[in-house]
Amino acid sequence: LHTFAFSFFSPLLLSYTHTVALSPVGEALQCHNCVREASDSGDCVETVETCPPEMNACAKVTYPAPYENTFHKSCFNMMECLKLGVAQGLQVTCCNWDGCNK
Template sequence: MKCSALQCYFCESGKSCAPTIENCGPGKDTCFQGVCSDPSYIQKKCMRMEECQVKRDSRAMKVTCCQTDLCNK
C-alpha cells in the first residue's frame, strides 16, 4: 500500500499549459489529461478513475487516465 498521495500535473489553460504539481486528495486516484483541438484547450488534474473514464468515453476531448506519479505530462 502506498503511504504518500499520488502526484499529478495540474493546469487549466486556453492554448498552452505551464503545469504545477498537485498532491491528490482522498479518493482521487487518477491523473487526468484532457486536450481539445477546437477550440484549443488543455486540462491536467487529479480525479477519480470513474470520472476520468466518463470523460474519456464522451469523446469530447482526447483524454488520458493514468495512476502513477506525474504520468499526465
C-alpha cells in the same frame, strides 16, 4: 497500475496499455496541474499537486475543434476520468502513478 488513453478524433479508436510500477502504499498520488484555455494564451505555469484520497488518477484532457490547443491536467477520479472521454468526445488520458500526466 493501468493507463487508459482515449482518442475520439478518429472513429472508435481506443487504446489500452497495461503498465506495472511499484508505488509506496499510503502515499498520495501526485499529478501535474495546468490549464491552457486557448492557443493564443501561451503556456500555462505547470505545477505538481498532491491529490486527495478520492482522486486516484491523473488526467490530461485535450479539447476538440473549435478549442484546439486547449487542455487541462489535474488529479481526477479514475472512473470519472474514463467516463469523460466517452461521454464528451474529448481526448482523455487517465493514469495512476506520480507525474504520469506530463
